[in-house]
Amino acid sequence: MDIQRDAMEYDVVIVGGGPAGLSAAIRLKQxxxxxxxEVGVCVLEKGSEVGAHILSGAVMDPRAINELFPDWKAMGAPLNTPVVEDRFMFLSENGARSVPGWMLPGCFQNHGNYVVSLANVVRWLGQQAEALGVEIYPGFAASEVLFNEDGSIKGVATGNMGVGRDGQPTDNFQPGMELHAKYTLFSEGARGHLGKQLIARFGLDKGRDPQSYGIGLKELWEIDPSKHVPGLVIHTAGWPLANDTYGGSFLYHFDDNKVAVGFVVGLAYQNPYLSPYEEFQRYKTHPEIRKFLEGGKRLAYGARAITAGGINSLPDLVFPGGALVGCDAGFLNASRIKGSHAAIKTGMLAAEAAFEALGAGRSSDRLDAYPESFKASWLHDELHRARNFKPAMAKGLWLGTLLVGIDQVVFKGKAPWTLHNTHADHEMLRPASEFQPIQYPKPDGKLSFDKLSSVFISNTNHEENQPIHLTLKDASVPVNVNLAKYAGPEQRYCPAGVYEFVRDDDGTDRLQINAQNCVHCKTCDIKDPTQNIVWVVPEGGGGPNYTSM
Structure with missing residues (x-):
């Protein structure tokens, strides 16, 4: 379609209304x-509202928000539940072995941190941004990067609205908008649609370790008040995952008898029969976990990929006219299972570099002050100390735990060596012929649930008559390669029932894509063994609508 699009001009356009993007916008206005x-700042958010697509554990380190808003407590920021106790357990099928507090590495100690709903923290940040004059446009998905003639970033364009499944305009058609800026910051979260393109276009990951990801699945529960301990933080490793599969769980008690229960599976797993969703449901039946949840009520569900490669996998952060911030670059500290403080800090650092450049009259050049200030920051020091965590844990639960103990307890993150990740996650899947199918128990509807009932409580919705946003480079690959060689892993690694193989009347198999179910976790874009699935943004406002996740 040859569509004429209107354009709006800003000093800075920010793609993504999460903690990184909003903190950047706030810092610019401050x-x-x-x-x-006067600095014109615009934030585009693909969710129906700010916070709608935000999902995290979450235990939040307040260090960065202390810098952004030193008086955040008086301002009413929703960090209401300080951590009062840390527990770490290694699970077997029916038992648990607790790690004494004195043996816990610093990365698992959360004194001074807060159990939060990151979605609600982000909503609060959105309110502060708007109060400072930031223009926020929820429901508008940035679908395309715009370039100047010299190759620098000109801005972004939002997707057209009202396009039918056949790709043709419907009666509700509205063309997208172009947003031009002197600088554009990309803060889309892990495996950002545009960030991925920019990393490839500018070769930002050259010489870096391949990025490593996990899928995080989370449920929000309201439990029996007699079992609720506000500020209790529990982490586990081991069962139900095999010892050669990276992963673990969290159970966080916050206010109003609510607990966040979640499970993370590293996406470098090898067994194509593994289902992260089913592993999560099985985990909740463990005696040490079910004792908290029995008699409670499940309120919400969601899933999201997380970046776990750490500092060794960070791409170059800047390119002409723009920068990557937050999890779009991969700033999560996997050893601490924390990324929100890093997102806020990198948003602030990028904003400060952009503000300086604007004041000097520069436009569309590289914001080199941003990576320089990052290297001089406490965040760089923190991530450097954690650099060996993920490569160590890739060696298996017990050897990895030993290596992490030596690295974090003995050397305090300053070991005279650096371990490296050498393979991308999608390269690690092995043929189904090398494994036996995993027999997962049927959901009981009390502690464990099926995917569709879970998607229902994620409040996920998409306009049905729109192009499918889960695109295939080659439509023959799912059956001829994925099903034939790997037993169709997409029907298991997707936590929302988007992909299923069905048999037609003529006896042939085909992949059915239920795009309406997609919770925007990006796992398919990461784990597909041939990288044949490419996640693109759907019509703005589509996807999950998380409340207190």
Missing amino acids: LAAEQGR
């Missing part, structure tokens, strides 16, 4: 107010 300058 600096402008301090110096009496």
Whole structure:
């Protein structure tokens, strides 16, 4: 379609209204107010509202928000439940072995942190941003990067609305908008649609370790008040995962008798029969976990890929006219299972570099002050100390635990060596012929549930008459390669029932894509063994609508 699009001009456009993007917007406006300058800042958010697509554990380190808003407590930021106790257990099928507190590495100690709903923290940040004059446009998905003639970033364009499944305009058609900026910051979260393109276009990951990912699945429960311990933080490793599969769980008690229960599976797993969703459901039946949940009520469900490669996998952060911030670059600290403080800090650092460049009259050049300030920051020091965690844990539960103990307890993250990840996650899947199918128990509807009932409580919705946003480079690959060689892993690694193989009347198999179910976790884009699935943004406003996740 040859569509004429209107354009809007800003000093800075920010793609993604998560903690990184909003913190960048806030910091730009703070600096402008301090110096009496005007800076036009716009935030695009593909969710129906700010916070709708935000999902995290979450235990939040307040270090970065202390810098952004030193008086956040008086301002009413929703960090209401300080951590009061850490527990770490290694699970077997029916038993658990607790790690004494004195043996816990610093990365698993959460004194001074808060159990939060990151979605609600982000909503609060959105309110602060708007109060400072930031223009926020929820329900508008940035679908395309725009370039100047010299190859620098010109801005982004939002997707067209009202396009039918056949790719043709419907009666509700509205063309997308172009948003031009002197600088564009990309903060889409892990495996960002546009960030992925920019990393490839500018070769930002050259010489870096391949990025490593996990899928995080989470449920929000309201439990019996007699079992609720506000501020209790529990992590586990081991069962139900095999010892050669990276992963673990969290159970966080926060206010109002609510607990967040979740499970993370590293996407470098080898067995194509493994289902992260089913492993999560099985985990909740363990005696040490079910004792908290029995008699409670499940309120919400969601899933999201997380970046876990750490500092060794960070791409170059800047390119002409733009920068990557937060999990779009991969700033999560996997050893601490924390990324929100890193997102806020990198958003602030990028904003400060952009503000300086704007004040100097520069436009569309590289914001080199941003990576320089990152290297001089406490965040760089923190991530450097954690650099060996994920490569160590890739060696298996017990050897990995030993290596992490030596690295974190003995050397305090300053070991005279650096371990490296050498393979991308999708390269690790092995043929189904090398494994036996995993027999998962049927859901009981009390502790464990099926995918469709879970998707229902994620409040996921998409306009049905729109192009499918889970695209295939080659439509023959799912049956001829994935099903034939790997027993169709997409029907198991997807946590939302998007992919299923069905048999037609003529006896042939085909992949059916139920795009309406997609919770935007990006796992398929990461784990597909031939990288044949490419996740693109659907019509703005589609996807999950998380409340307190």
